[in-house]
Amino acid sequence: MAGRLKEKMVSDEVHQNQILRELYLKELRTQKLYTHYHVNPHSKVHTITRKPMSWHDNLEEPADDRFIKLIHHAAQEPRRKYLESQTESQEIGWDSEPLINPDRSDRRLNHFQVYNDITLYKAKMWSLGENDWHN
Numbered sequence: 086m087a088g089r090l091k092e093k094m095v096s097d098e099v100h101q102n103q104i105l106r107e108l109y110l111k112e113l114r115t116q117k118l119y120t121h122y123h124v125n126p127h128s129k130v131h132t133i134t135r136k137p138m139s140w141h142d143n144l145e146e147p148a149d150d151r152f153i154k155l156i157h158h159a160a161q162e163p164r165r166k167y168l169e170s171q172t173e174s175q176e177i178g179w180d181s182e183p184l185i186n187p188d189r190s191d192r193r194l195n196h197f198q199v200y201n202d203i204t205l206y207k208a209k210m211w212s213l214g215e216n217d218w219h220n
Contacts, residue, residue, distance in 0.1 A: 163175055166180070
């Protein structure tokens with residue numbers, strides 16, 4: 086079978102061009118150029134879009150207050166819309182206020198990084214590239 090496939094392969098450029106021409110002509114025969122467009126009569130819903138630059142479609146219409154309020158309400162974040170969380174994912178971080186007032190002067194809760202002469206010297210050495218972290 087492998088020998089038969091090799092015999093059918095075309096190596097002649099003229100013959101190859103003739104095959105491509107026949108394929109091209111077959112494709113042209115099946116194509117149909119539509120110049121008249123119409124709405125499908127079997128379709129029950131006829132939707133025709135508006136033209137964006139027509140003057141009668143862009144007339145000012147009165148604003149619907151109820152619709153605008155609904156859009157603004159939908160655009161709000163959940164903490165402003167609802168009093169309590171609506172899903173379990175919203176429960177995380179829903180109450181983000183601190184439980185106690187943060188007093189920055191209270192040393193029991195605030196452990197600031199304090200530098201004295203030796204710690205300042207070592208921090209500077211490490212920033213310059215010294216690698217003796219464990220000493």
